[in-house]
Amino acid sequence: MLKIIFTTITCLCIFFSGNDPYLLKRQGMVKTQIENRGIDHEETLKAMLKVERHLFVPEKFKDDAYNDNPLPIGFGQTISQPYIVAYMTAAINPKTNHKVLEIGTGSGYQAAVLAEIVKEVYTIEIVEELFSSAKKRIESLRYKNIKLKYADGYYGWKESAPFDAIVVTAAAEHIPPPLLEQLKDGGKMIIPIGTPFLNQNLVLVEKSGKDFKTKSLLPVRFVPFTRKK
Amino acid sequence: MKELSLKRLQLALLFNSISIISYQIVLIQILSFVQWYHFAYMIISIAMLGFGTAGTVLFLFKDKLLKNSSKILPVILILSGLTMPIVVYLSQTSSIRFDTMLYFIGNYQIVKLLLTYVLFTIPFLLGALAIGIIFTKHVNSIGKLYFSNMIGSGFGGLLVLVLTWIFFPEKLPSVVGLFAVISGLVLFNRIKKEFYFISLFSSIILAICFLYSPELQPSEFKNRSKTLLLQDSKIIDRQTSPHGVIEIISSPMIRSADGLSLKFQGEVKGGYAIFSNGDLSGTLLSKNQNDSSNFLNYTTAQLPFVIKNRDKVLILNSGSGIEILRSLNAGAKSIVAVEPNTSLVDILTTKHPELNDSVYLSKRVSIHKTTARSFLLANDEKYDLIILPAVDAFGGTSGLYSLREQFHLTQEAMTDMLSQLSLDGAMMLNVWLDYPPRNSLKILATIAEAVENRGLTKLQNYVAAIKNWNYMTIIIKPNPITTEEEALVNDFCKSMLFDIVLSPTLISEERDRYNKLFDDQFYLLVDKIFSSKNDRESLFNEYVFNISPAADNKPFFSQFLKLENFNLLKKEFGDENIPFLELGYVLLYVTLIQILFVAIGLIILPLFKYGFSGKNKFGVLLYFGGIGFAYMFIEIIFIQMYTLYFGNPISSASTVICLMLVCSGIGSYATHKFKLVHNKSKLILAIILFLLLIQALFLRDILFATIHYSLSFKIMIAFILIAPSAFFMGMPFPIGIQKTSEQSPSLIPWAWGINGFASVIATVFATVIAVEIGFASVFWSAVLFYSLVIISIKTFEVKF
Structure with missing residues (x-):
C-alpha cells in the first residue's frame, strides 16, 4: 500500500514539477538513501521528496546536494546527511497538529522538512550569519509556519513552550534541562549527545509526567571534512 | 687553505x-x-x-x-x-x-x-x-x-x-x-x-x-579549535612549559555536565575551560562565580558520596579541579590532589584561582605534582576514596592516544589502589559508553582482573556501576558491598533516573529501566567479563577489539585495534571513520x-x-x-x-x-x-x-x-x-x-x-x-x- 501511495506521489510530483532539474536526484535520494534503509514514515518520505535540498546548500555544492553525506554550510556547520534528517524527523513521529522546536537552524533544511508535516516549527540558530541567511531562504520559500530566532538554543523558546517534539541538530554533551522542561507531557525529543566534540549517539527522550526515559537509537559521528574558508 | x-x-x-x-x-x-x-x-x-x-x-x-x-x-x-x-x-x-x-x-x-x-x-x-x-x-x-x-x-x-x-x-x-x-x-x-x-x-x-x-594553527578537529568556534569564545590566558601550551578559553557556551541526571532542572552554566596542547583538560566550575557547580549532586559520579561520608580522598590527575570541588562540597576533610602537569596547576593556583573557587589552594587540599602511578608507588597511606580520571574523557576514542602509556590504568595499578583503600573505602572511575564498546569493557576487564588478583571470588560483590544515557560510574571496594550500601545505590538511581549496570544482587531489568542502549550486547559482554576467568579470556580472544587489561609491561590502555581485524573494521565503519x-x-x-x-x-x-x-x-x-x-x-x-x-x-x-x-x-x-x-x-x-x-x-x-x-x-x-x-x-x-x-x-x-x-x-x-x-x-x-x-x-x- 505504502509503495502505491509513494509511486502515486512521485508521479504527481513529476507532473507538477515542471522543469525541476533535481527531481530525479531527489527521488533517488528518498528511494535509495532513506526508504531502502528502513525509514517508512509516510509523512517524512513525502516531505523529503518535496523539499528542494539543493536550495539549502551553498551554490558550489548544489550538484552534491542529494549525495549521501553532510555538506559544509560555513562557520564550521553542516547540513546533515539526508538520511539523518529523515531519521530524526521520523523518530519524533510528527503529526499535523504538532508544534515542534528545532535547535540549530543551520541552513533551514530540517525546519523546512518539519514544516511540511507539522502545524508550527520554531527554530533557533546561534550563528548570526547562518540565522540571517536561513531567515531569507525560509521567507523566499514562503514557509509561513516556521518561526526563527537568533539565540542560544540551550535555553529553548520559553515563550512558545510547551512543544510536542524537540529536534536538536547540534551535538550536545548533555541534554539541556531547559529543553526537558519545555517538552509536553508525552512529548519526544531527539538529540545527538556524546563525548565532547567527537562521538555522538542519537538519543530519543520521552517525557511521561515528571519522569523521562531515553533510548540510544543510532551512533553518529562527526565525519571529517575540509572546511572551505 | x-x-x-x-x-x-x-x-x-x-x-x-x-x-x-x-x-x-x-x-x-x-x-x-x-x-x-x-x-x-x-x-x-x-x-x-x-x-x-x-x-x-x-x-x-x-x-x-x-x-x-x-x-x-x-x-x-x-x-x-x-x-x-x-x-x-x-x-x-x-x-x-x-x-x-x-x-x-x-x-x-x-x-x-x-x-x-x-x-x-x-x-x-x-x-x-x-x-x-x-x-x-x-x-x-x-x-x-x-x-x-x-x-x-x-x-x-x-x-x-x-x-x-x-x-x-x-x-x-x-x-x-x-x-x-x-x-x-x-x-x-x-x-x-x-x-x-x-x-x-x-x-x-x-x-x-x-x-x-x-x-x-591546531587541527580543526582538536577540542580547542571547536571551542573557539563557539559564540563569544576567547583565549583569556596562555602559558607555556615543557608540558606544552596551557590555555584558558572562556565562552558562555562552554557547558559540561558529565553523567547528568534527567532530574536536574537547573541550568548548567557556561564559563571557562582549560586546554593542554589544544586538548580539553576540563571545564572550570565555580560556586562563587556564577554557581556553575550546582549540578554536581545530580551526576552519576556523586555515587560514592551518597553511599558514605569520605573523609580522606585521593584524586588522581585532578586537572581542572572538578572532583576536588565535588569532594570539598561533600565534606571531605583531607584531599590529596595528584596532577603531573605542573603548568596546569600553576595557572590555576597563581593566575586564575578564582575560576574554580581556588580549590587547589584550600587548606583541606594538598597538591602533588607527579604522575598518578608514581604517587601510588611512593605512598602507602590509606584513603576512603580514590578517584581516577574519566576514561576516554577527551579524545581517547579517536584513537590518537592509543600509543600513550597510561600506567594508572594497568591491572597492577588497580591492584595497588585497592590495597590503599580503608576498610570501607572505594575507588571510583568514570567512563563514556562508547560504540562499539571498547573503553567500557576494557576498564571492567581490568577491574575484574585486579579484584581477582587479590584472591577474591564472586567479583560482582565488589563492584557497582551505574549509568545515564552515555556515561557510567563504577565503584570498586576491597570488601564486599553491603546490603545497606546496595540499597543506597538503588535509591540514588531511582531518584536520579539512573540505571544499575552492576551490583551484587542485580536484576537485569534494572539495567535499562530509564536509559536504553542500542541493544543488549554491552550487557552480555559485561556479564561474560564478570562470570569466570575462562569466559573472560575467551572473550578477549574472540572480541573484535583488544580489550585485554593493560599491564605495566604493555601500558597502552587505549590500544584496542587488532591488526588482523583492520580490514573488517574498515569495511564495517568505512574509511572516513578510521581516524x-x-x-x-x-x-x-x-x-x-x-x-x-x-x-x-x-x-x-x-x-x-x-x-x-x-x-x-x-x-x-x-x-x-x-x-x-x-x-x-x-x-x-x-x-x-x-x-x-x-x-x-x-x-x-x-x-x-x-x-x-x-x-x-x-x-x-x-x-x-x-x-x-x-x-x-x-x-x-x-x-x-x-x-x-x-x-x-x-x-x-x-x-x-x-x-x-x-x-x-x-x-x-x-x-x-x-x-x-x-x-x-x-x-x-x-x-x-x-x-x-x-x-x-x-x-x-x-x-x-x-x-x-x-x-x-x-x-x-x-x-x-x-x-x-x-x-x-x-x-x-x-x-x-x-x-x-x-x-x-x-x-x-x-x-x-
Missing part, C-alpha cells in the same frame, strides 16, 4: 648538537600542539632521516665535501640554523599544512605529509652533514669529537626544557636556530669582512622569524613502513657506487646497525622506567637522555684518552651486556624500593644506575669509526649513516615491540642486538 683547529671544531660541534637536539624537541612541542602527541615518533624519525641522508650525501660526494670543508662547514651550519624557523613557517602555510584526521580522507594529505617530512628534514640534514664532514675528516680525533657531540646533545636536552618555560612553541625554532648559526660562525675566519656580514645577515633573519613567527578507530596505532605502522623504505633505499643507494661485494660492507652494516638499534632501545626503556620513577614524563625523559648522552660522550672521550682500539671491542660489548643483564635483574626492584626517597637522592640513584652502562655504550661507535678508517676509510660516512638509520627504525620499532609484546621485550631486543654485534665480529671476521 688553513685547516680548522680541533678546539674550534669541538666548539662548533657542541653548539650544533645543542641546536639539533633542541630543535627535535621543539618540533615535538609544535606538532603536539597543532596535531597530536603521536607525532613525536615521526619527528624522531625525521631527525634521524636527516642524519641518514647526510651520511649518504657524504658517502657520494665525499671528496668534494672534504676538500672544501673549511668553506662548506660554516655555510651549511648557518643554513641549518636559518632553515629551522623557516621550515616551520612554511609547514604552517595552507598549501602544506597537514591534518592527521584527514589522512584517510584524501585532500592531498599524503602529499602534504611528504612535503612536511621533506621540509623538516632539511635543517637536520644540514646539521648532520656538518657533523659527518667533521667526523670523517678528523677521524683520528673521533673520540674527542664524538664527546663534544654527545655533551652538546645532552646539554641541549636540558637547555630546551628551560627554553620551553620562557618561549611559546612558535618562537622556539628561531631561538634554537641561533645555536646552529653560532656553530657556523665559530668556524668562520673572523678577519674576513664576510664574517661580519654573515653574522649581521643571520641575526636579522632570525630576529624577523622570531618577531613574526607564524601563528600555529576514530585507532589512528595513532595505524600511523605508527605507516611511519615504520615509510621509514623502512627510505632507510633501505638510502643505505643500499651508496652501494651502487662501489658495488655490493666485500665482507667489510656486511660487517659495517651489522656492527653500526646493531649498536644503533641497541642504543636506542635501551634509551627508550630507560625513559619509560625513569618516568615512572620520577613521576614527571618530560623532565624524566630529558634527564635520562642528558645523562645517557653525557656519559656516553665521556665514554667516547675515554676511547681517545686511553687509546682503546678495536681489539677491546668484544670486551667492551661484553661489559655492556653484563651491565644490562644486571639491570634486567635488579633495576625494577631498586627503583621501586627507592621511589619514595627525595628527588636529589633519586637523581643520584639514577646516575649510579645509568652512568656505567651509558659510559661503555658510548665506546663502540668511535672505536668502530676508527677501525673503519684504517680498513676502508671510504666507508666511514656510510657507517655513520647506517648508525643514524638504525636509530630511526629503532625508535619506531621499539614502540611496535612494546605494543605487541611488551616493554620487557624491547630490553631483551637490545641485549640481542649487542650479542649479535659480538657474534658478527667473530663469525664474519669483521675487522674491528
Whole structure:
C-alpha cells in the first residue's frame, strides 16, 4: 500500500514539477538513501521528496546536494546527511497538529522538512550569519509556519513552550534541562549527545509526567571534512 | 687553505648538537600542539632521516665535501640554523599544512605529509652533514669529537626544557636556530669582512622569524579549535612549559555536565575551560562565580558520596579541579590532589584561582605534582576514596592516544589502589559508553582482573556501576558491598533516573529501566567479563577489539585495534571513520613502513657506487646497525622506567637522555684518552651486556624500593644506575669509526649513516615491540642486538 501511495506521489510530483532539474536526484535520494534503509514514515518520505535540498546548500555544492553525506554550510556547520534528517524527523513521529522546536537552524533544511508535516516549527540558530541567511531562504520559500530566532538554543523558546517534539541538530554533551522542561507531557525529543566534540549517539527522550526515559537509537559521528574558508 | 683547529671544531660541534637536539624537541612541542602527541615518533624519525641522508650525501660526494670543508662547514651550519624557523613557517602555510584526521580522507594529505617530512628534514640534514664532514675528516680525533657531540646533545636536552618555560612553541625554532648559526660562525675566519656580514645577515633573519613567527594553527578537529568556534569564545590566558601550551578559553557556551541526571532542572552554566596542547583538560566550575557547580549532586559520579561520608580522598590527575570541588562540597576533610602537569596547576593556583573557587589552594587540599602511578608507588597511606580520571574523557576514542602509556590504568595499578583503600573505602572511575564498546569493557576487564588478583571470588560483590544515557560510574571496594550500601545505590538511581549496570544482587531489568542502549550486547559482554576467568579470556580472544587489561609491561590502555581485524573494521565503519578507530596505532605502522623504505633505499643507494661485494660492507652494516638499534632501545626503556620513577614524563625523559648522552660522550672521550682500539671491542660489548643483564635483574626492584626517597637522592640513584652502562655504550661507535678508517676509510660516512638509520627504525620499532609484546621485550631486543654485534665480529671476521 505504502509503495502505491509513494509511486502515486512521485508521479504527481513529476507532473507538477515542471522543469525541476533535481527531481530525479531527489527521488533517488528518498528511494535509495532513506526508504531502502528502513525509514517508512509516510509523512517524512513525502516531505523529503518535496523539499528542494539543493536550495539549502551553498551554490558550489548544489550538484552534491542529494549525495549521501553532510555538506559544509560555513562557520564550521553542516547540513546533515539526508538520511539523518529523515531519521530524526521520523523518530519524533510528527503529526499535523504538532508544534515542534528545532535547535540549530543551520541552513533551514530540517525546519523546512518539519514544516511540511507539522502545524508550527520554531527554530533557533546561534550563528548570526547562518540565522540571517536561513531567515531569507525560509521567507523566499514562503514557509509561513516556521518561526526563527537568533539565540542560544540551550535555553529553548520559553515563550512558545510547551512543544510536542524537540529536534536538536547540534551535538550536545548533555541534554539541556531547559529543553526537558519545555517538552509536553508525552512529548519526544531527539538529540545527538556524546563525548565532547567527537562521538555522538542519537538519543530519543520521552517525557511521561515528571519522569523521562531515553533510548540510544543510532551512533553518529562527526565525519571529517575540509572546511572551505 | 688553513685547516680548522680541533678546539674550534669541538666548539662548533657542541653548539650544533645543542641546536639539533633542541630543535627535535621543539618540533615535538609544535606538532603536539597543532596535531597530536603521536607525532613525536615521526619527528624522531625525521631527525634521524636527516642524519641518514647526510651520511649518504657524504658517502657520494665525499671528496668534494672534504676538500672544501673549511668553506662548506660554516655555510651549511648557518643554513641549518636559518632553515629551522623557516621550515616551520612554511609547514604552517595552507598549501602544506597537514591534518592527521584527514589522512584517510584524501585532500592531498599524503602529499602534504611528504612535503612536511621533506621540509623538516632539511635543517637536520644540514646539521648532520656538518657533523659527518667533521667526523670523517678528523677521524683520528673521533673520540674527542664524538664527546663534544654527545655533551652538546645532552646539554641541549636540558637547555630546551628551560627554553620551553620562557618561549611559546612558535618562537622556539628561531631561538634554537641561533645555536646552529653560532656553530657556523665559530668556524668562520673572523678577519674576513664576510664574517661580519654573515653574522649581521643571520641575526636579522632570525630576529624577523622570531618577531613574526607564524601563528600555529591546531587541527580543526582538536577540542580547542571547536571551542573557539563557539559564540563569544576567547583565549583569556596562555602559558607555556615543557608540558606544552596551557590555555584558558572562556565562552558562555562552554557547558559540561558529565553523567547528568534527567532530574536536574537547573541550568548548567557556561564559563571557562582549560586546554593542554589544544586538548580539553576540563571545564572550570565555580560556586562563587556564577554557581556553575550546582549540578554536581545530580551526576552519576556523586555515587560514592551518597553511599558514605569520605573523609580522606585521593584524586588522581585532578586537572581542572572538578572532583576536588565535588569532594570539598561533600565534606571531605583531607584531599590529596595528584596532577603531573605542573603548568596546569600553576595557572590555576597563581593566575586564575578564582575560576574554580581556588580549590587547589584550600587548606583541606594538598597538591602533588607527579604522575598518578608514581604517587601510588611512593605512598602507602590509606584513603576512603580514590578517584581516577574519566576514561576516554577527551579524545581517547579517536584513537590518537592509543600509543600513550597510561600506567594508572594497568591491572597492577588497580591492584595497588585497592590495597590503599580503608576498610570501607572505594575507588571510583568514570567512563563514556562508547560504540562499539571498547573503553567500557576494557576498564571492567581490568577491574575484574585486579579484584581477582587479590584472591577474591564472586567479583560482582565488589563492584557497582551505574549509568545515564552515555556515561557510567563504577565503584570498586576491597570488601564486599553491603546490603545497606546496595540499597543506597538503588535509591540514588531511582531518584536520579539512573540505571544499575552492576551490583551484587542485580536484576537485569534494572539495567535499562530509564536509559536504553542500542541493544543488549554491552550487557552480555559485561556479564561474560564478570562470570569466570575462562569466559573472560575467551572473550578477549574472540572480541573484535583488544580489550585485554593493560599491564605495566604493555601500558597502552587505549590500544584496542587488532591488526588482523583492520580490514573488517574498515569495511564495517568505512574509511572516513578510521581516524576514530585507532589512528595513532595505524600511523605508527605507516611511519615504520615509510621509514623502512627510505632507510633501505638510502643505505643500499651508496652501494651502487662501489658495488655490493666485500665482507667489510656486511660487517659495517651489522656492527653500526646493531649498536644503533641497541642504543636506542635501551634509551627508550630507560625513559619509560625513569618516568615512572620520577613521576614527571618530560623532565624524566630529558634527564635520562642528558645523562645517557653525557656519559656516553665521556665514554667516547675515554676511547681517545686511553687509546682503546678495536681489539677491546668484544670486551667492551661484553661489559655492556653484563651491565644490562644486571639491570634486567635488579633495576625494577631498586627503583621501586627507592621511589619514595627525595628527588636529589633519586637523581643520584639514577646516575649510579645509568652512568656505567651509558659510559661503555658510548665506546663502540668511535672505536668502530676508527677501525673503519684504517680498513676502508671510504666507508666511514656510510657507517655513520647506517648508525643514524638504525636509530630511526629503532625508535619506531621499539614502540611496535612494546605494543605487541611488551616493554620487557624491547630490553631483551637490545641485549640481542649487542650479542649479535659480538657474534658478527667473530663469525664474519669483521675487522674491528
